[in-house]
Amino acid sequence: MKFLQLFIFLFLALQLHIFASTVQPEILEVNTENTTINTFDKFEALVKVKADFENPYDPQHIDVSASITLPDASTINYPLFFLEGDSDNSTWGLRIAPRTSGEYTYTITVVTDEQSTTSTSFTFNATESENPGFLHTVDKNYNNLVFDNGDGFRGFGLNMGWEARNSENPKYTYDFWFDLLASHQINFVRTWLNVPWNLPIEWNKVGSDRYNDYNGVGYHPEGLARIEYMIDEAEKNDLYLMLAMDFHGALWVNNNDGWGNNVWKDHPYQQLAGCVNPNDFFTFEEARRLYKNRLRYIVARWGYSTSVGAIEFFNEVDNTIIYDGQNVNPADVVEWHDIMSKYLKSIDYHEHIVTTSISHNTVNGLFDVQELDLIQSHLYGSVGGMAQKIQELTNKHQKPYVVGEMGLDFMPPNNNDEAKWIKDLQKTMWLGMFEKTSIIPMTWWWENYEVWNAYDKFEFLAEFTEKMTTKSDSEIAELSLVNSEDLEGQGMVLRNRHGYAFIHGKGQRLRNITFQIDGLPRDEYTFYVYNAYTYEEKDRVDVTASNSGKFYIEINEINSNEDIVLYFENKRGDVTSIDDQFKNINWKLYPNPAQSKLNYAIEDMFNPANAQFFIYDMNGKLMQQSPLSKSESINIESLPKGVYVFKIVTDEREDHKVFIKQ
Numbered sequence: 001m002k003f004l005q006l007f008i009f010l011f012l013a014l015q016l017h018i019f020a021s022t023v024q025p026e027i028l029e030v031n032t033e034n035t036t037i038n039t040f041d042k043f044e045a046l047v048k049v050k051a052d053f054e055n056p057y058d059p060q061h062i063d064v065s066a067s068i069t070l071p072d073a074s075t076i077n078y079p080l081f082f083l084e085g086d087s088d089n090s091t092w093g094l095r096i097a098p099r100t101s102g103e104y105t106y107t108i109t110v111v112t113d114e115q116s117t118t119s120t121s122f123t124f125n126a127t128e129s130e131n132p133g134f135l136h137t138v139d140k141n142y143n144n145l146v147f148d149n150g151d152g153f154r155g156f157g158l159n160m161g162w163e164a165r166n167s168e169n170p171k172y173t174y175d176f177w178f179d180l181l182a183s184h185q186i187n188f189v190r191t192w193l194n195v196p197w198n199l200p201i202e203w204n205k206v207g208s209d210r211y212n213d214y215n216g217v218g219y220h221p222e223g224l225a226r227i228e229y230m231i232d233e234a235e236k237n238d239l240y241l242m243l244a245m246d247f248h249g250a251l252w253v254n255n256n257d258g259w260g261n262n263v264w265k266d267h268p269y270q271q272l273a274g275c276v277n278p279n280d281f282f283t284f285e286e287a288r289r290l291y292k293n294r295l296r297y298i299v300a301r302w303g304y305s306t307s308v309g310a311i312e313f314f315n316e317v318d319n320t321i322i323y324d325g326q327n328v329n330p331a332d333v334v335e336w337h338d339i340m341s342k343y344l345k346s347i348d349y350h351e352h353i354v355t356t357s358i359s360h361n362t363v364n365g366l367f368d369v370q371e372l373d374l375i376q377s378h379l380y381g382s383v384g385g386m387a388q389k390i391q392e393l394t395n396k397h398q399k400p401y402v403v404g405e406m407g408l409d410f411m412p413p414n415n416n417d418e419a420k421w422i423k424d425l426q427k428t429m430w431l432g433m434f435e436k437t438s439i440i441p442m443t444w445w446w447e448n449y450e451v452w453n454a455y456d457k458f459e460f461l462a463e464f465t466e467k468m469t470t471k472s473d474s475e476i477a478e479l480s481l482v483n484s485e486d487l488e489g490q491g492m493v494l495r496n497r498h499g500y501a502f503i504h505g506k507g508q509r510l511r512n513i514t515f516q517i518d519g520l521p522r523d524e525y526t527f528y529v530y531n532a533y534t535y536e537e538k539d540r541v542d543v544t545a546s547n548s549g550k551f552y553i554e555i556n557e558i559n560s561n562e563d564i565v566l567y568f569e570n571k572r573g574d575v576t577s578i579d580d581q582f583k584n585i586n587w588k589l590y591p592n593p594a595q596s597k598l599n600y601a602i603e604d605m606f607n608p609a610n611a612q613f614f615i616y617d618m619n620g621k622l623m624q625q626s627p628l629s630k631s632e633s634i635n636i637e638s639l640p641k642g643v644y645v646f647k648i649v650t651d652e653r654e655d656h657k658v659f660i661k662q
Helices: 002-021 174-183 221-236 268-272 278-283 285-302 330-347 383-397 415-433 446-451 457-467
Strands: 026-031 036-038 043-050 063-069 075-079 081-086 089-096 102-112 115-118 122-127 135-138 141-147 157-159 188-192 240-244 308-312 353-358 374-380 401-407 476-482 487-494 498-505 510-518 524-531 537-544 551-558 563-570 587-590 597-602 612-617 622-627 631-635 642-649 654-661
Touching: 026 102, 043 102, 043 122, 063 089, 075 285, 075 330, 081 285, 089 285, 135 353, 157 446, 174 188, 174 221, 221 240, 221 285, 268 285, 278 285, 278 330, 285 330, 330 353, 353 401, 374 383, 383 401, 383 415, 401 415, 415 446, 415 457, 415 498, 415 563, 457 498, 457 563, 457 642, 487 510, 498 510, 524 551, 537 551, 537 654, 551 563, 587 654, 597 642
Parallel strands: 036 122, 157 188, 188 240, 240 308, 308 353, 353 374, 374 401
Antiparallel strands: 026 043, 043 089, 063 075, 063 102, 081 089, 102 115, 102 122, 135 141, 476 487, 476 510, 487 498, 498 563, 510 551, 524 537, 524 563, 587 597, 597 631, 612 622, 612 642, 642 654
16 A cells, blocks of 8 residues: 555656646746837847746756847847846846837747747837947958948047956946046947956856855856946947957966966866866867857847947957967867857847957967957057058958057056156057057056046047048048158048148157158148147148149158147138138137137237137037137137137138147
């Protein structure tokens, strides 16, 4: 009898287990606040699910996705991401930014243990907006990136590698940095995530007092929340991010740089994927599957954001190869990049730029991986070879190339060398500005420049970068500067109307310099001459082509420690032009640069009737207008920092000067 009872008990238990394991998942609710949004804004739906799972971050345990029919009737499969809850009631997020206007129809599917449930259909509508969309590369277009709407973009910024630990400087948070950078007209930031001390995703043992060690299932919840906050801060400040997702030290066996970056001993894939040595990260199937899961989660949760400018697989992947004890096969690294870039492209509806980086050691075949849109290396030390490196790698691989990190040295600066470092930063960015690179070279030492109060040095450079940005390389013509023994330079002409040049001397003080420019259409131009480091306007020259079509520019003086920048415009083409029928007016504009007050004084006699002054930004937008007096002090506090044109007009004459608002 007891045996029969035991048999019945075991039989019923087995049936209950079979029944439980075959229970279909349920979709309890699908909620959204808005069913009509603008293109490129975030559409979000929250989905309540009842389904058994152990690890909600692993689609082998539970896979929640959406089948979305786009306005053109094509269909995509898009992943959802786990937010919170348990098997009885979990919440999942669907986030997507519609790239075209029209109606979107979607269904939700939940899959667990070969059981699945699909919801009824839901819809939302997208209306056309002025949002330019996501950043992309364009074939054979190396000088700029392009938004969905076709507008050009050139990245101007730096590395902000991570937030400081609380014990170091608690004010150095993403909101502090992003507010500061945006206030100085920076538009692009490269930052690291999924490292032990910053924005950890898979790392459970952390290296920062901003986070606690995590021993639970799946991804680090504090790291995920911090990434969410960082993306929000970037969106508030109109910043575009390059997300560098793994760093070389994650695979280091030995302390190769002396900074304790060898954290392979703590790498989560040793336990989760059975990896024994660093090369296993690239070759083990389970390690590859886990990495794809991470990509899938990032796309699902933050892929909607137009502030995600680029996704970078590795920081300096060559440094995982070159050191003793690593035993990493370069061919396996290349194959891994090929696999991961193909996978990322296959799931990313928004088509983010995909990249990776090396320090300076060639990894044969890496930059030839087809799905890597943009290539980058890191150049520290003298800026002398930078232009050649940009040209070399761009031409070799026929892809946009970016200097992802740069600086006078890869070791931390001595604060006594402040002036030398700042000048090197400026010169590197000026030189990069005149090469075919879609992101101006990005410095590494972000905290030092804040300590030195040097971020205002970025603004004038940012103005030039924005002005020089085009939709395509076809709008740019190279400008030939005939170099003398004492001078050399680079330049470009945009749309045959205006152009720019960077002229650098060779360490000598030069007076009454004349140099030749070829490549401009024959016409009349006004040249503005600036000190490349103080941004002071040194001179202004009106130039007419010679009979041979060449231009000869005369500069009064270049000191031994300075370089100069030229901005020139076709006199017939802009709001700042001076009509030939007017004679110049004898007047002053000061101080320049100015902060809150700008003064003008007119020394010539003029009829005040109908006389006015105008202030334009460098895009020709009218910022202020008022009747003209003999002299006046003008309040310019409301003007954003930047470069402006101050134009005065009387019945008979007009003239203008350029000034800088600090």
